[in-house]
Amino acid sequence: MTQAPSAPRLPVERTNPFDPPSRIGELRETEPISRLAFPDGHVGWLVTSYALIRRILADQRFSSRQELRHFPLEHPMAREPQPPAAPGMFIRMDGEDHSHYRRLLTGQFTVRRMKALEPRVQEFIDGCLDALEAAGPGADLVEHFALPIPSLVICELLGVPYAERGRFQQNSKLLMRLDSGGADVWAAVAAMREFLGELVTAKKAEPTDDILGGLCATGELSDEELVNMGFLLLVAGHETTANMLGLGTFALLTHPEELAKFKADPGLVDGAVEELLRWLSIIQYGATRAALEDVDLDGVRISEGECLVLSVQGANRDPERFADADSLDVSRSAQGHLSFGHGVHQCLGQQLARVEMRLGYSSLFRRFPGLRLAVPPAEVPTRTDMVIYGVHELPVEW
Amino acid sequence: MEVEVDPRRCCASGMCALTAPAVFDQDEAAGTVVLLSARPPSETWDSVWEAADSCPAGAISVKD
Incomplete structure (x- = not known):
């Protein structure tokens, strides 16, 4: 009796802190659309080439709807059917449902607007650098720099009191963990909803001049919608940029030639930010889409209902798109990278993230030109256990 | 070069205003694309091609 060969799981094993699993690159060369087994028994596809991923992200036949998704990794929710997105959770919606909220x-x-925000972001950065110095002669860069900067900024924009960050940073981190227990995930979601629900009630009673206050004032949105939109913006606004600031600094500190180029020419910063976004691809397990109908992709038949995991890492390291793609080169043009996605769901906050990173990296190395790692690179704890890649801690000295 | 934009397709990523600010802007309220120059000067052409290529929603079309 012959048995159908079983599809492989998503490759996740890294051999060093910065490069994707080597299997991603091998698949891109030999089979850029390959079968992929999901923990719930679904068999879908893993896509690893730049051209295909970009095409799929721009094609409305591939859906973001939550109820069509399967998780490619073991996770408390991975084996349960997904409900449709809650009202306001628009990243998991298609078409007019999505664009209405966006x-x-x-x-x-x-x-x-983001340009006008620069002086305020710089004030936050300077405050964090003061605190970093005061914590020295050595300190954890994540605690004093990478996490607080985007948290302070998104709190101010949304109108969330930063003093209450204890109520969202821990819960947000728990939601990003792949090994959280199911009960913990639900408790974290409930705590976040409670926190944001209180804020919405307060802002409805007394309008405030910030994004959440503005949404409340429209009178068009239910409390549930307001809470979920706030939830989305709060988590997306601090987890992603925090990890780029931490991991990007780790990358520069371990690539002295690139760091020297960066420090010598302040004009490189815009391009360096794009290159770090490309090379690091912190959305490490990719984006997921589901086929709404049968689709032929380069001769491969994708059936309605099948899920595709789109490897952002694979796309951003594709030598067909980026010459010498595996090398970090802060002086190259990384234009076209897919770290913010592509298509109508492309990151809403990307211009804010760019401002935070440009000012963040420049200010850090201007203030601490002798910044260096305080531990060997192999001892820096990396976030392979999280949805978004980065470093848990970055011990530095100066 | 002739440039056309479709604000109805636009998802307001801001890539065009970032890449070719002399040719593209964003509507203050909606964030969607505003074309500043339908026949932009040749020194901007490289950035216009790059903006059109970067547009996540395919809202910019360029004719030589």
Whole structure:
């Protein structure tokens, strides 16, 4: 009796802190759309080439709807059927459902608005660098720099009191863990909803001049929608940039030639930020889409209902798109990288993230030109256990 | 070069305003694309091609 060969699971084993699992690159060369087994028994696809991933992300036949998703990794929720996205949780919606919510926010994150925010972001950064220095001669860069900067900024933009960060940072971290227990996940979600629910009630009673206050004042959204939109913006606004600041600094400190180029020419910072986004690809387990109908992709038949995991790492390291793609080069153009995604779901806060990273990396190395790791690179704890990659801690001295 | 934009397709990522600010802006309220120059000067062409290529929603079309 012959047995059908079983599909492999998502490759996750890294051999060093910065490169994707080597299997991702091998698949991109030999089989850029390959079968993928999900923990719930679903068999879908893993896509690893830049051209295919970009095409899929821009193609409305591939859905973001939550109820069509399967998780590619073991996780408390991985074996349970997913309900449709809660009202306001628009990243897991398609079409008009998605754009209805997104449109309420897009005016808040324009290039010009983010530019106008620069002096305020710089104040936050300077305050964090003062605190870092005071904690020295050595300190954890994540605790004093990478995590507080985006947390302070998103709190101010949304209108969330930073003093109450204890109520969202820990819960948010727990939600990003792949090994959290199911009960813990539900408790964290409930605690976040409670926290944001109190804020929404307060802002409805007494309007405030911030994003959440503005959404409350429209009168168009239910409390549930307001809470979920706040939830989304709060988590997306601090987890991602925090990890780019921490991991990006780790990358620069372990690539002295690139760091020397970066320090010698302040004009490199815009491009260096894009290159760090490309090279590090912190959305380490990719984006997921589900086929709404049968689709032919380069001769491969994708059936309706099948899930595709789109490897951002694979795309960003694709030599067909980026020459010498595996090398970090802060002076290259990394234009076109997919770290913020592509298509109508592309990151809403990307211009804010760019401002935080440009000012963050520049200010850090201007203030501490002798910054160095306080432990061997192999001892820096990396976030292979989290949805978003990065470092748990970055011990530095100066 | 002739440039056209479709604000209805636009998802307001801001990539065009970031890449070619002399040619593209964003609507203050909606964040969607505003075309500043339908026949931009040649020194901006490279950035216009890059903006069109970067647009996540395919809202920019360029003709030579």
